[in-house]
Amino acid sequence: MTYNYDWLDTECATLEQAGLLRHLRTVRSAPTGTINLDGRDVVLLGSNNYLGLSTHPKVIAAAVEATRSFGTGASGSRLISGNSELYTALETNLAEAKETEAALVFSSGYAANTSVIPVLAGEGDVILSDALNHASIIDGCRLSRATKQVYRHCDVEHLSALLSESAAFRRRLIVTDGVFSMDGDIAPLPDICEVAAQHDAMVLVDDAHGFGVLGKDGSGTVAHFGLEGRGIVQMGTLSKAVGALGGYIAGSHALIELLVNRARGFIFTTGLPPATLAAANAALDLMRSAPELRQRLFSHAKRLKTALIDLGYTLLPSETQILPVVLGNPQRATSVAEALLAEGVFAPAIRPPAVPTGTSRLRLTVMATHTEAEMQQAIAGFAAVFPKFR
Numbered sequence: 001m002t003y004n005y006d007w008l009d010t011e012c013a014t015l016e017q018a019g020l021l022r023h024l025r026t027v028r029s030a031p032t033g034t035i036n037l038d039g040r041d042v043v044l045l046g047s048n049n050y051l052g053l054s055t056h057p058k059v060i061a062a063a064v065e066a067t068r069s070f071g072t073g074a075s076g077s078r079l080i081s082g083n084s085e086l087y088t089a090l091e092t093n094l095a096e097a098k099e100t101e102a103a104l105v106f107s108s109g110y111a112a113n114t115s116v117i118p119v120l121a122g123e124g125d126v127i128l129s130d131a132l133n134h135a136s137i138i139d140g141c142r143l144s145r146a147t148k149q150v151y152r153h154c155d156v157e158h159l160s161a162l163l164s165e166s167a168a169f170r171r172r173l174i175v176t177d178g179v180f181s182m183d184g185d186i187a188p189l190p191d192i193c194e195v196a197a198q199h200d201a202m203v204l205v206d207d208a209h210g211f212g213v214l215g216k217d218g219s220g221t222v223a224h225f226g227l228e229g230r231g232i233v234q235m236g237t238l239s240k241a242v243g244a245l246g247g248y249i250a251g252s253h254a255l256i257e258l259l260v261n262r263a264r265g266f267i268f269t270t271g272l273p274p275a276t277l278a279a280a281n282a283a284l285d286l287m288r289s290a291p292e293l294r295q296r297l298f299s300h301a302k303r304l305k306t307a308l309i310d311l312g313y314t315l316l317p318s319e320t321q322i323l324p325v326v327l328g329n330p331q332r333a334t335s336v337a338e339a340l341l342a343e344g345v346f347a348p349a350i351r352p353p354a355v356p357t358g359t360s361r362l363r364l365t366v367m368a369t370h371t372e373a374e375m376q377q378a379i380a381g382f383a384a385v386f387p388k389f390r
């Protein structure tokens with residue numbers, strides 16, 4: 001007799017009834033402003049390749065060259081045989097960009113968060129976490145076995161109140177997205193640093209969406225606020241504005257040394273492919289010297305935001321390239337996304353658990369490399385769809 005797996009179908013049916021069943025779509029092109037999605041060309045408003053670097057000729061050439069020289073895989077974990085010189089070059093470049101003593105690359109941003117948090121906090125410690133932090137932070141907190149307290153989104157008074165009652169804990173760690181992934185707003189880092197200093201707390205910033213976009217040379221949210229040198233532990237990813245794959249932690253030599261020895265998501269996994277490391281390093285060079293890409297990104301974001309508000313859409317007050325159009329229940333968000341797709345615009349619907357219940361939305365992102373024609377097509381698509389859903 002074989003095990004009866006019918007419960008899997010029941011679970012999926014329950015998700016479907018709630019409007020929460022997800023399906024994979026197939027992309028048959030590079031992630032440029034227009035992609036081929038399930039066989040149709042559509043304008044892409046859902047990419048994290050914010051600066052368009054994943055298809056830059058110099059980045060592709062670096063990846064090809066690295067594959068020729070080093071092969072396709074790392075062949076081992078970094079502490080055994082997988083630590084190629086490409087890592088050294090990339091980590092040096094990252095530490096320079098971040099103005100920190102050192103940096104350490106992980107296989108993904110998810111692995112970086114789920115690894116660094118348990119190293120910084122454990123049993124007897126407390127983690128203060130923003131209510132809208134990314135799932136990888138939430139999972140990192142769970143793995144740490146520290147006590148977790150959630151403060152209201154960007155509410156520094158609430159954070160301060162929780163810290164005032166935290167004296168009994170051994171260590172305190174505040175963790176926040178720099179740019180919130182689903183809302184596009186920026187964490188109030190100067191105020192967070194202020195209360196952290198008052199209560200002797202560490203600060204960890206997840207800069208997945210600020211890196212490449214905010215601050216001098218795109219170095220991120222910490223630089224945006226001029227908080228370099230304040231001991232903030234900076235996490236980020238190479239999978240978004242850098243257009244490759246991998247996560248990183250930037251901080252002191254001591255932190256990086258401890259991570260190499262304790263971070264389980266660093267130790268117990270194979271190194272990244274050489275092509276990925278070389279591509280990330282080449283993209284990082286371009287990112288640091290391309291203010292015009294950031295200008296275009298922000299100009300596109302402003303244009304799309306203004307056009308959608310003029311059309312009658314309700315947007316959250318984002319300050320960045322992430323523009324959330326909140327629609328309420330999951331079914332409504334999916335219907336609007338499908339209607340837009342019929343107009344040739346791919347604006348993905350985001351539903352719980354990625355966002356809180358009742359706030360299902362379209363999470364729109366622009367890219368610096370969107371053309372004028374693509375911007376016009378996107379806005380025309382929203383104009384055609386609005387009357388059907390008002």
Ligand SMILES: Cc1ncc(COP(=O)(O)O)c(C=O)c1O
Pocket residue numbers: 108109110111113134136177181206208209237238239245246247
């Ligand atoms: C805020 C935030 N942190 C971490 C991650 C994880 O990064 P990665 O995709 O490189 O695993 C993401 C991406 O989904 C993110 O949006």
